Amino acid sequence: KQEVTQIPAALSVPEGENLVLNCSFTDSAIYNLQWFRQDPGKGLTSLLLIQSSQREQTSGRLNASLDKSSGRSTLYIAASQPGDSATYLCAVDKVGNAGKSTFGDGTTLTVKP
Amino acid sequence: SQTIHQWPATLVQPVGSPLSLECTVEGTSNPNLYWYRQAAGRGLQLLFYSVGIGQISSEVPQNLSASRPQDRQFILSSKKLLLSDSGFYLCAWSVPSGTYNEQFFGPGTRLTVL
Numbered sequence: 001k002q003e004v005t006q007i008p009a010a011l012s013v014p015e016g017e018n019l020v021l022n023c024s025f026t027d028s029a030i031y032n033l034q035w036f037r038q039d040p041g042k043g044l045t046s047l048l049l050i051q052s053s054q055r056e057q058t059s060g061r062l063n064a065s066l067d068k069s070s071g072r073s074t075l076y077i078a079a080s081q082p083g084d085s086a087t088y089l090c091a092v093d094k095v096g097n098a099g100k101s102t103f104g105d106g107t108t109l110t111v112k113p
Numbered sequence: 114s115q116t117i118h119q120w121p122a123t124l125v126q127p128v129g130s131p132l133s134l135e136c137t138v139e140g141t142s143n144p145n146l147y148w149y150r151q152a153a154g155r156g157l158q159l160l161f162y163s164v165g166i167g168q169i170s171s172e173v174p175q176n177l178s179a180s181r182p183q184d185r186q187f188i189l190s191s192k193k194l195l196l197s198d199s200g201f202y203l204c205a206w207s208v209p210s211g212t213y214n215e216q217f218f219g220p221g222t223r224l225t226v227l
Contacts, residue, residue, distance in 0.1 A: 043220045043221045046215060046216065046218075100172070103157040
């Protein structure tokens with residue numbers, strides 16, 4: 001059974017700092033890994049999707065990497081802003097279970113002005 | 114562009130009452146549709162997914178059921194709600210292309226069972 005872990009559960013940083021969020025998974029046989037952002041009481045917004053054949057994806061100040069062999073992904077946020085404050089979740093699709101994602105519990109990020 | 118709607122946004126129901134939550138997707142055809150539940154401070158648990166009209170797979174045995182009467186409509190139901198059914202319910206869609214399967218989520222429904 002695939003398990004997805006996100007550490008730390010919460011992170012607080014001053015504005016302008018670069019930061020890394022971590023996601024680890026137990027079964028490396030995956031199709032995709034997707035990073036989401038969730039604001040309080042809202043749905044999830046897709047940030048980046050990395051396919052198993054890729055090593056990283058970039059969108060603006062966000063960069064996500066994937067090391068499938070070690071079961072790890074990182075989400076790098078450059079020059080953090082208070083508007084980046086949210087919960088960040090990662091999800092993986094396991095080979096043979098396409099479309100049925102396993103989610104981590106998320107990391108709640110607070111960026112202080 | 115594609116959009117996904119869920120309603121109602123919030124719902125307070127007594128134990129033992131029925132439930133119907135609706136999700137509709139616009140701007141795409143034959144999507145995969147998903148119902149998730151999120152407990153407070155936790156990740157998402159997949160409840161049901163559907164690859165086509167009338168095709169429903171249940172992931173977790175529970176007090177809930179799902180139906181897909183139209184291509185872009187997904188309904189979550191219960192005949193009698195339990196206290197443990199409280200949570201944040203999220204609908205999502207995707208259109209898989211090979212192994213590429215990016216999911217997009219609706220705004221969610223906050224259900225409180227009293």
